Amino acid sequence: MIPPPLWEQLRNTPVRKLIRALEHDGFRYKRRKGVARVYRHPDGRRVSIHYHHGGDTLPLGTLRQVIEATSWTKDDLRRLDLL
Numbered sequence: 001m002i003p004p005p006l007w008e009q010l011r012n013t014p015v016r017k018l019i020r021a022l023e024h025d026g027f028r029y030k031r032r033k034g035v036a037r038v039y040r041h042p043d044g045r046r047v048s049i050h051y052h053h054g055g056d057t058l059p060l061g062t063l064r065q066v067i068e069a070t071s072w073t074k075d076d077l078r079r080l081d082l083l
């Protein structure tokens with residue numbers, strides 16, 4: 001679980017940086033469903049990123065859903081250079 005103060009640090013994370021972190025952690029792009037890009041991890045985790053080329057960041061609620069779907073911890077976020 002990510003403590004509330006860290007969410008403020010993650011708030012302005014660009015989507016491209018988040019996608020790079022997913023790929024670095026072993027997630028692979030599988031398919032596109034509408035505007036959502038679906039990434040899968042070999043252990044079965046799945047993440048959908050709603051990426052519009054016009055917007056560079058995700059709303060905080062969407063970002064939370066993505067981070068929770070990845071099961072990343074605070075240490076993982078630091079290792080992936082998101083914090």
